[in-house]
Amino acid sequence: MKVFVAGATGAIGQQLLPRLVEAGHAVVGMTRSPSKEDLVRSLGAEPVVADALDAEQVAEAVGRAQPDVIVHQLTSIGPMDLRHFDQAFAMTNRLRREGTDHLLSAGQAVGVQRFVAQSFFAAYERVGGPVKTEDDTFGTGAAKEMRQTVAAIKHVEDAVLAASWTEGIVLRYGGFYGPGTSLGPDGEQTEAVRQRKFPVVGDGGGVWSFIHIADAAAATLAAVEHGHRGVYNVVDDEPARVAEWLPELARTLGAKAPMRVPRFVGRLLTGEIGVAMMTELRGASNAKAKRELGWEPVHASWRQGFAELSAAAKVRA
Template identity: 55%
Template structure:
């Protein structure tokens, strides 16, 4: 099949393009500039420069490609700093999840696309009540921090319109927290280096639960969704949701950093912001049972434990 990847040069694209080519598919990948188009070409895809927020640019790129499947991987994140102003950091990504999704769906419909796969996110959007691990049928947070309301609304928009798309199978993949080469959570990445420098503390009871996924496994989920699965939303996470009190000290150990300090929530709130404090103390993880069952997807990095250790230059304690 011919696959059009909107945002092919991102963290998932570096794994997705080779996986698709190895599976016998033809790939056209969009980029936002000539330099990023060169990176897409180096992966083996046919590059096309496209502005995801310009309807005519999207229409021209998709109709020219005439794909069987469209994959929406467009985001605009260069840094995870400044999370006190979450919606400001995610402003363009929120637009790509709303306006960009609309442009891609319209172009895909006109091109006769059979399957449409879009990315979403799981973790902080989950409701902070009930058990520590949520499924796709559990509600999202009814009262998000004010600074993240637009971000949650954008996620809800994608998850509403894509599965309901007429004339095609619309699948939304809710990725867990990314780690892997080229990400913030990898050697040289922003979060990895902050843990190494002893700058990320345990906040309060550090009871917030996170679900992670290696970017290679996120790409594998896209490949699975191209080949099977009904319209709907799927959590793409590893097999071990874990509290911050568990995974952050283990990451520090793997890196070879000092154990994280602990600070009370009241002290962290004015420094880190309410969004970060809530995520670190009240967050809920996610189950991958539906993706395993209906997409036939299995993570090659079953848990973050061996995944983090694999990233360390010479094994645990040597980072």
């Protein structure tokens, strides 16, 4: 098949392109920057330069490529500050709204067979059991600092799933870690853990689901090749409470144990969203993705993945 990847030079794009090429697909990688054309070529794909927020540029790029599948991995995340979460995701939210609409319109014009789009597990409602499936409620009770971001994610999901002319597939990825991510060997979150700037808030009862960036790419390849309309949680096998995974990450990095602060202090430091993510977040089950996509994460647990992350970080130190 011919696969058009929007967001080809992002963390997941750089993992996905070589996998698509190795699997025998012809790949066109879209980037906004001409300076990244060589990177796309080095990953085995044909580069195309287009601004995802320009409908005409997207239509022309997709029209020339004539792909069978479009993969939407567009993001542009600014410096992270949980107290201003929506501000950090402002450009990504535009890409999720306008970019999604432009790609869908272009895809419909050329008749793509599948449209695969990125979503995120952390927008599940923070009620009920600790681990959510794709049938659970999504995207209506977000913390105030995250409401615009959740609304943009919901726009992606609603638009893609409503596209009756194609197999609309939504991948609700877990928290990324590994090369090129903020939780990579030299990533922003990793450094925050090293410096004890990533505290456990309250009881640390929030449940997180992680996914190694390479495993996320492998699941995306599976969705491209034989996914069916619907939503899939792309996460590892072990959802975990913050009070469990954060101290373990610090230990593997050789850092001091994270500080523990009460909820009111956490609210001052990280806003409502930080407290919610630390104390109320729900994890996600990967049973559907494993069953229907025939996919298994190589890093079945964040424990294994964090050990690899720590080893890589020590090599770079």
